[in-house]
Amino acid sequence: MTKEIGHRQPKVAIIREVLNVFVSLIWPAFFGILRFSGSRVFQLGIVVILLLVSLAFGFLKWYFFTYITTEHEISLKRGIFAKKHVHLPFERIQTITRNQPIYFQPFDVFHVTIETSGKSQDKIEFSALTLPQIEHIENLRRRSQTKSAEVIKTLSEQPAIAASYQINDRDLCLFALTSLGSLGTVGAIFLIFSQVQEFLPATLSRQFTAWLNQQNVTIFIGLVMIFIIFGFLLSFFKLYSQYFQFKISRIGQHLAITRGLFTKQNVQLRVSRVQAVHFQQSLLRRLVKLVSVDVLLASSVNNTKGEVKQTSIMPVVRMSSAGEVIQPFLPQYHFINPTNSMNANRALWYRLNMIFWLDIFIASLIWITYYITKWTIHFHLTYDLPLLIICTILLIGYSLLASWWQMMDQRIQVDGQYLIVQLSSNFTKHTYYMPREKIQSIATSRSMLLINKHITHLHITVRDGDSARRLTLRYLQEPLVKKINSWIVDVK
Secondary structure: OOOOOEEEOOOOHHHHHHHHHHHHHHHHHHHHHHOOOOOHHHHHHHHHHHHHHHHHHHHHHHHOOEEEEOOOEEEEEEOOOOOEEEEEEHHHEEEEEEEEOOOOHHHOEEEEEEEEOOOHHHOEEEEEEEHHHHHHHHHHHHHHOOOHHHHHHHHHOOOOOOEEEEOOHHHHHHHHHOOOHHHHHHHHHHHHHHHHHHOOOHHHHHHHHHHHHOOOHHHHHHHHHHHHHHHHHHHHHHHHHHOOOOEEEEEOOEEEEEEOOOOEEEEEEEHHHEEEEEEEEOHHHHHOOEEEEEEEEEOOOOOOOOOOOEEEEEEEEEHHHHHHHHOOOOOOOOOOOOOOOOEOOOHHHHHHHHHHHHHHHHHHHHHHHHHHHHHHHOOOOOOHHHHHHHHHHHHHHHHHHHHHHHHHHOEEEEEOOEEEEEEEEOOEEEEEEEEHHHEEEEEEEOOHHHHHHOEEEEEEEEEEEOEEEEEEEEEEEHHHHHHHHHHHHOOO
């Protein structure tokens, strides 16, 4: 019988626990202190008390966190007041992710997250583990998930790397340059700037406002350009540092991914747990013929932040060689470009006609709401009529162009045991490669106007994180959709 030995995390884990507690307490107190009219000594005292509380709770959280590993499972106990016990069989582990923030690098420890495909409560997080501790857990997981016929070989031999690929700097720079994240970064800078101005001393705030009022249009344009360039550089540096030295390797039936400049990350996932492979191309990346490749995983992580739960296995690769590069890591997949649109006759006309009248309805609501507001509370915009006309034209023009692009990109094709679906959303092309057994459901729908036209919409559901992703193809030929449906349910 294997002797179970309890372990604590390295003492450096206390640093992360203290930081987590301090950050959760300091922000509510921060805004309260700034609006409090007391003395600076009182405010400093509050900060000192918060720091002492964080130190105490950080130490206690570390002290009451213990874990045990056996050949078949990892279990842990945690909690200061409410004790929690978690038992996680290695067979159920979906991914093991280790992050090494810059303040952990001198200590050679990592923050580790272990995810399953079950409930969100099954997720395990370690504030800090050493590399030998992590490798011990990974080896136990790998052995537990290896078929019995391969166990003896796995235990006696060091696993060999079956395939490996590292992104070159040229493609990574193009990937960062073609990102639209700089627009969000510029907006965030403006927001922070406006909020910080509220907390400036009254004298400085008045001087800054007076200085802005004295500037001409050229100065304002220059300031806006500086913000845009600064936001673009921040976005570029963020992406470049995030995927710096991105390397993917396949060891047996597991993928290992490493990346990061300041925060180093290592992800290990099991190939058989992949729900779908996702190729993504924005409009800019189409022009430079680059594509990003993700995999959709069944995960226990509760997606509270609205983030897409997908793991990047190739942030950027040349479109012409994407299938050839990805094939060694997912050898059971066949990465081909789908050619069958299955669109019904006049599908484009039906789609554009529906979008046009929907835009007219939305624009009418905007016009009616504005004029009711204008007449009731006497709210008035300068040049309101030209502005409303321009907004209506932009709304209709953008919607029709995006819908036309969407119908032109729409494809679906069966390739052996895999379904390939190509969609477009806001000029970004998405191609999904889904094994038949991973498809959660398939459904059809149609409007009242299409009942006698043998035209239908197809909805395909595949698991994504702790929820699901629904792929919709519109205005397809009904007989061909029935064949797809038959293929889905015809499992031999």
